[in-house]
């Protein structure tokens with residue numbers, strides 16, 4: 001699978017949207033038309049190559065979407081997240097930090113800590 005951009009192909013960015021089993025179960029296939037629509041609306045569809053991919057090995061944090069160059073890993077994305085990635089990253093050139101894998105992992109740690117505290121408070 002290609003991950004490097006070839007300047008000769010005219011694309012500024014490449015997107016890998018995972019449609020592997022876990023991401024598809026979390027709705028990733030429904031995000032492709034959202035992504036295409038947002039790229040068209042932003043006027044950058046011709047500048048962005050979009051590929052559906054198999055598993056990106058971040059199944060616990062799906063749906064997964066990678067942006068190249070980078071890669072920048074976006075995880076736990078939904079339709080509003082796709083719109084922000086298009087507008088803020090692909091148009092304005094800024095990584096959307098609160099949608100990255102690092103943020104998704106931090107949110108999971110916080111959820112796990114809250115669950116553990118709740119179990120502890122119940123004496124379990």
Ligand code: FES
Pocket residue numbers: 018019020021022023024054055056057058059060062063064
């Ligand atoms: S199925 Fe998407 S990251 Fe594994």
